[in-house]
Amino acid sequence: MGRLVARTQGRGFYPVGHWLDDWLAEQGARDGELTVFLRHTSASLTVQENADPDVQDDLLDALDRLAPEDAGWRHSMEGPDDMPAHVKTVLTGVSLQIPVVAGRLDLGTWQDVYVIEHRTEPHQRSMTLRYLGT
Amino acid sequence: MGRLVARTQGRGFYPVGHWLDDWLAEQGARDGELTVFLRHTSASLTVQENADPDVQDDLLDALDRLAPEDAGWRHSMEGPDDMPAHVKTVLTGVSLQIPVVAGRLDLGTWQDVYVIEHRTEPHQRSMTLRYLGT
Amino acid sequence: MGRLVARTQGRGFYPVGHWLDDWLAEQGARDGELTVFLRHTSASLTVQENADPDVQDDLLDALDRLAPEDAGWRHSMEGPDDMPAHVKTVLTGVSLQIPVVAGRLDLGTWQDVYVIEHRTEPHQRSMTLRYLGT
Numbered sequence: 001m002g003r004l005v006a007r008t009q010g011r012g013f014y015p016v017g018h019w020l021d022d023w024l025a026e027q028g029a030r031d032g033e034l035t036v037f038l039r040h041t042s043a044s045l046t047v048q049e050n051a052d053p054d055v056q057d058d059l060l061d062a063l064d065r066l067a068p069e070d071a072g073w074r075h076s077m078e079g080p081d082d083m084p085a086h087v088k089t090v091l092t093g094v095s096l097q098i099p100v101v102a103g104r105l106d107l108g109t110w111q112d113v114y115v116i117e118h119r120t121e122p123h124q125r126s127m128t129l130r131y132l133g134t
Numbered sequence: 135m136g137r138l139v140a141r142t143q144g145r146g147f148y149p150v151g152h153w154l155d156d157w158l159a160e161q162g163a164r165d166g167e168l169t170v171f172l173r174h175t176s177a178s179l180t181v182q183e184n185a186d187p188d189v190q191d192d193l194l195d196a197l198d199r200l201a202p203e204d205a206g207w208r209h210s211m212e213g214p215d216d217m218p219a220h221v222k223t224v225l226t227g228v229s230l231q232i233p234v235v236a237g238r239l240d241l242g243t244w245q246d247v248y249v250i251e252h253r254t255e256p257h258q259r260s261m262t263l264r265y266l267g268t
Numbered sequence: 269m270g271r272l273v274a275r276t277q278g279r280g281f282y283p284v285g286h287w288l289d290d291w292l293a294e295q296g297a298r299d300g301e302l303t304v305f306l307r308h309t310s311a312s313l314t315v316q317e318n319a320d321p322d323v324q325d326d327l328l329d330a331l332d333r334l335a336p337e338d339a340g341w342r343h344s345m346e347g348p349d350d351m352p353a354h355v356k357t358v359l360t361g362v363s364l365q366i367p368v369v370a371g372r373l374d375l376g377t378w379q380d381v382y383v384i385e386h387r388t389e390p391h392q393r394s395m396t397l398r399y400l401g402t
Contacts, residue, residue: 001165001235031269033303033398035167035231039242041183047362048354049309054342055354062335062355067196074188086182086189087196094181094245095231097303097363099396101269106396108307111362128233128240130167132266132400135299135369169301169365173376175317201330208322220316220323221330228315228379229365262367262374264301266400 002027002129008043008117011081013056016127017113021104023129029103032133036096036113039126042085043117044092050112063088063118085118092116100133136161136263142177142251145215147190150261151247155238157263163234166267170230170247173260176219177251178226184246197222197252219252226250234267270295270397276311276385279349281324284395285381289372291397297371300401304364304381307394310353311385312360318380331356331386353386360384368401 002023006014020034038045049055067087069080076083096113099106105113115125136157140148154168172179183189201221203214210217230247233240239247249259270291274282288302306313317323335355337348344351364381367374373381383393 001233033400035233037231037233037240039240039245041181041242041244046358047309048358052343052345055351058341058343058351059355059358062339062358065339066200066334071196071199073192075186075192077186083189083192087193090180090182090193090196091225091359093227093361097231097305097365099269099303099305099398101396106305106307108309108394110309111307126242128235130233132167135367169367171365171367171374173374173379175315175376175378200334205330205333207326209320209326211320217323217326221327224314224316224327224330225359227361231365260376262369264367266301 004127004129006115006125008123008125010117010120010122011060012117013114014117015112015114017105020113024100024103024131027131029100029131030134032100032131034098034100035130037128038094039128041089042082042119043115043125044089044094045096046092046114046116047111048114049110051110081120088118138261138263140249140259142257142259144251144254144256145194146251148249148251149246150249151239154247158234158237158265161265163237163265164268166234166265168232168234169264171262172228173262175223176216176253177249177259178223178228179230180226180248180250181245182248183244185244215254222252272395272397274383274393276391276393278385278388278390279328280385281382282385283380283382285373288381292368292371292399295399297368297399298402300368300399302366302368303398305396306362307396309357310350310387311383311393312357312362313364314360314382314384315379316382317378319378349388356386
């Protein structure tokens with residue numbers, strides 16, 4: 001079992017695939033599966049395109065449209081960006097399982113793993129890593 | 135392998151994390167990972183905030199806006215709440231993996247595990263539990 | 269570890285549960301859990317209703333409303349359907365874990381596993397399969 005902390009600097013995509021590969025190498029992982037679990041309710045995990053940075057900006061805008069700050073949320077005491085962040089987290093998820101082949105994440109050519117920070121302020125986002133396999 | 139049934143009383147969030155911890159204790163689980171799989175297409179599983187109940191009400195409203203009953207659905211024979219329930223299930227998911235550390239779910243401070251009932255009427259929602267680890 | 273390729277013919281739901289059961293039988297799987305990971309960023313995996321085909325058409329329309337082609341996306345060089353496909357993939361996911369009982373996927377009565385193709389043109393969508401168990 002391992003822990004990884006992503007230090008985020010506001011709303012955005014933060015790539016973590018290289019850290020996960022490093023951690024797998026330290027464990028001597030070969031063939032199996034990695035579970036990544038984010039221990040937060042206003043940030044999430046996703047697998048997405050690693051090539052054109054416009055894709056990430058468009059994804060952030062799409063999430064904003066699905067959960068706008070001015071929707072009249074009951075839960076507003078933690079700031080206008082908090083409740084939208086919870087909605088975005090429910091829609092994108094906090095648990096990922098990724099196959100490991102020959103010691104590395106078996107991602108597609110255009111995929112990387114990202115923490116999505118949905119809050120405006122910097123945060124420390126803690127993940128639990130669990131590898132099962134040989 | 136285990137089964138757990140959540141008896142829901144209409145649209146809402148139903149916490150199940152305490153049941154999962156009880157089941158892990160019965161298995162003698164120590165360190166590994168729990169898979170929870172919900173065997174339904176109009177209810178879902180999520181990990182979300184366990185503190186302010188307003189968050190859950192806001193999340194339900196957000197899902198209603200993303201899949202309103204009056205959107206002119208083709209599939210209407212099971213009632214106006216059924217097709218929106220399918221959409222909400224696709225957006226939030228039915229499969230969760232959670233790391234287990236020292237015999238308990240390794241959740242963050244503000245996290246609990248919920249069955250989200252998307253239908254109006256009470257239902258029995260069956261989950262399959264699978265623990266892998268020591 | 270196995271690979272499975274779904275040859276898609278445009279936007280739609282493609283059932284793959286029968287292929288997964290066949291693959292589990294070839295492995296001699298009995299009791300455990302299957303991870304399916306889709307190695308793409310514009311198609312996704314979901315578990316949904318296998319009975320009324322209207323449900324799938326309504327789901328596709330719902331996803332179109334959440335990520336319309338005319339939303340003014342920055343990322344447009346791969347065609348008007350590409351950026352919406354990325355959004356839909358983030359909302360529905362590429363990683364699924366399904367319990368296996370007595371050698372078969374332990375799905376509910378109304379559930380099947382689907383690749384959702386979000387692009388207009390045909391594609392070959394590659395999945396990695398990993399079985400953990402007895």
